[in-house]
Amino acid sequence: MDIIKATTILGVKKGKSMAMGGDGQVTMGDTVMKEKAKKIRRLHDDTILAGFAGSAADAFTLFEKYEKTLEQFHGNLYRAAVELAKEWRTDKYLRHLEALLAVADQKSMLIISGTGDVIQPDDNIVAIGSGGPYALAAARALVKNTNMTAAQIVQEALQIAAGICIYTNNHLVVEEIE
16 A cells, blocks of 8 residues: 555553544645644544544545444454454455554554554554654654653654644644543
8 A cells, every 4th residue: 555645643552541643634636625634533432542544535434434343343442443454455345445544442552454454563652644654753752762641742743743744734633541
């Protein structure tokens, strides 16, 4: 899958806290169409955070599918992710959707792709989107070298990414579950 442009989503788990944030920029080609979009959602009675990178319409479809799958598997983050990835990859319509999802609960975080990937990071940091590598690098440095909370790390790392990635702005939304 090509790098999905048009956003940065970052999740960090530190101690008992998990935070996920995203920028607000919606880009069509090389034009900024919207500055304050909300790309992070709370799911399953606010126990799961989910963020998307890619086509907005595709992401909304995937959020709905994932939320239904979560209900079916009683909030089991990993099982619902595997089922969504399987359906996403094999369904005639869904397999053409261009997006990535980052999902997290208190125990784990995952990246879900349309190629059937369900990836669990080794370091409790998940990043997707065109600014994802910048936010990931910043978050890793902040986790190792500061006493910042998960939410503070997400906020600062996304600000750093916004200063580097032209598809990422500094209108940030950060959600936290403890």
